[in-house]
Amino acid sequence: MSTESIHSKCLSPELDSRFKHLWCLVGNTPMLELQYVYKGKPNRIFVKCENYNLTGSIKDRMALYILYKAYKNCQISPDDMIVEATSGNTGIAFSAIGKALGHEVKIIMPNWLSKERIDIIKSMGADIQLISKEEGGFLGSIKLSEELAAKGGVFLPRQFENLFNAEAHEMTTGKEIALQLESKGLVADAFVAGVGTGGTVMGVGKQLKNYNPFVKIHPLEPQESPTLTTGYKVGAHRIQGISDEFIPAIVKLDELEEVVCASDGDSIIMAQKIAKQLGLAVGISSGANVIGAIKLKEQLGDDAVVVTLLCDDNKKYLSTDLVKDEPVKEGYISTDLDFRGFMPIARLEKPLFG
Numbered sequence: 345m346s347t348e349s350i351h352s353k354c355l356s357p358e359l360d361s362r363f364k365h366l367w368c369l370v371g372n373t374p375m376l377e378l379q380y381v382y383k384g385k386p387n388r389i390f391v392k393c394e395n396y397n398l399t400g401s402i403k404d405r406m407a408l409y410i411l412y413k414a415y416k417n418c419q420i421s422p423d424d425m426i427v428e429a430t431s432g433n434t435g436i437a438f439s440a441i442g443k444a445l446g447h448e449v450k451i452i453m454p455n456w457l458s459k460e461r462i463d464i465i466k467s468m469g470a471d472i473q474l475i476s477k478e479e480g481g482f483l484g485s486i487k488l489s490e491e492l493a494a495k496g497g498v499f500l501p502r503q504f505e506n507l508f509n510a511e512a513h514e515m516t517t518g519k520e521i522a523l524q525l526e527s528k529g530l531v532a533d534a535f536v537a538g539v540g541t542g543g544t545v546m547g548v549g550k551q552l553k554n555y556n557p558f559v560k561i562h563p564l565e566p567q568e569s570p571t572l573t574t575g576y577k578v579g580a581h582r583i584q585g586i587s588d589e590f591i592p593a594i595v596k597l598d599e600l601e602e603v604v605c606a607s608d609g610d611s612i613i614m615a616q617k618i619a620k621q622l623g624l625a626v627g628i629s630s631g632a633n634v635i636g637a638i639k640l641k642e643q644l645g646d647d648a649v650v651v652t653l654l655c656d657d658n659k660k661y662l663s664t665d666l667v668k669d670e671p672v673k674e675g676y677i678s679t680d681l682d683f684r685g686f687m688p689i690a691r692l693e694k695p696l697f698g
């Protein structure tokens with residue numbers, strides 16, 4: 345990245361080194377082989393630990409990459425305010441990275457998301473505006489961000505349509521997964537990820553195809569709110585961070601395998617088990633992703649290398665159902681499963697962009 349940057353008139357050497365320093369805190373996360381017994385049979389899946397990023401979620405990668413590209417392409421100036429509509433983790437990521445780069449930040453988000461998200465964003469001095477269902481919820485938040493941008497002095501990352509979002513995951517998350525597996529003599533047969541913007545599933549998918557053209561890339565959505573399958577907002581669910589109210593422009597369903605679903609209750613119990621049996625305190629979408637990976641493993645067989653992500657840690661969910669007793673329902677994967685342990689796959693020796 346640094347060699348490219350020499351040629352940009354908008355990226356000063358000082359800012360360029362700030363970006364490099366930030367890449368030492370974003371990405372290059374550990375990977376784990378999770379060992380479990382499902383319906384009495386031992387098995388394994390691979391998970392990338394995105395809770396290790398600067399703000400504790402996968403969204404740091406795309407926030408840092410989008411801002412870097414914006415400077416490189418002269419689409420942002422140092423005194424612009426960064427304004428983004430987000431369901432949470434993106435707001436936290438842009439608040440932290442925006443502040444580290446010296447920007448003012450304004451985050452617009454629906455008012456039904458966890459209090460922790462709001463407080464974390466406020467703690468970094470970002471301005472936050474909450475939008476009710478009556479004011480338009482998620483789509484209303486996006487509309488408002490566009491209106492603010494029209495007034496000038498604003499940089500809008502537009503995570504749902506910005507192709508650098510997917511490219512961030514192609515160049516970092518996906519590349520790291522491929523190299524970490526390669527260090528163990530392995531290649532991914534399948535990858536599954538819950539879809540928020542779809543940046544993760546599209547970007548990682550693209551990169552993994554360079555290593556195995558037959559790799560199966562599956563998007564995942566909540567069973568209670570199957571927007572990807574139906575094409576419109578339907579139902580309600582508790583897996584914060586995925587399945588907002590529409591199919592994002594980044595997502596190209598015709599380039600992906602079938603949508604895998606996970607129920608929100610099952611995802612909560614799975615995330616609780618990951619914490620209680622392995623000591624890995626992760627968020628609800630991580631539980632959903634692990635359910636997706638186990639479903640694929642059942643389909644593809646014992647030898648398949650199935651990979652997914654632990655998207656964030658559990659600290660933003662301490663006021664949610666994640667820390668309550670969740671009733672068991674028929675058909676849950678989590679109730680037939682116990683984790684046995686994990687084997688780490690080390691980080692890369694050097695960050696890809698550091």
Ligand code: PMP
Nearest residue numbers: 433540541542543544585629655
């Ligand atoms: N899980 C969590 C907790 C998230 O915040 C997000 C992003 N909104 C995702 C999963 C999905 O990531 P992506 O936007 O890349 O599809």
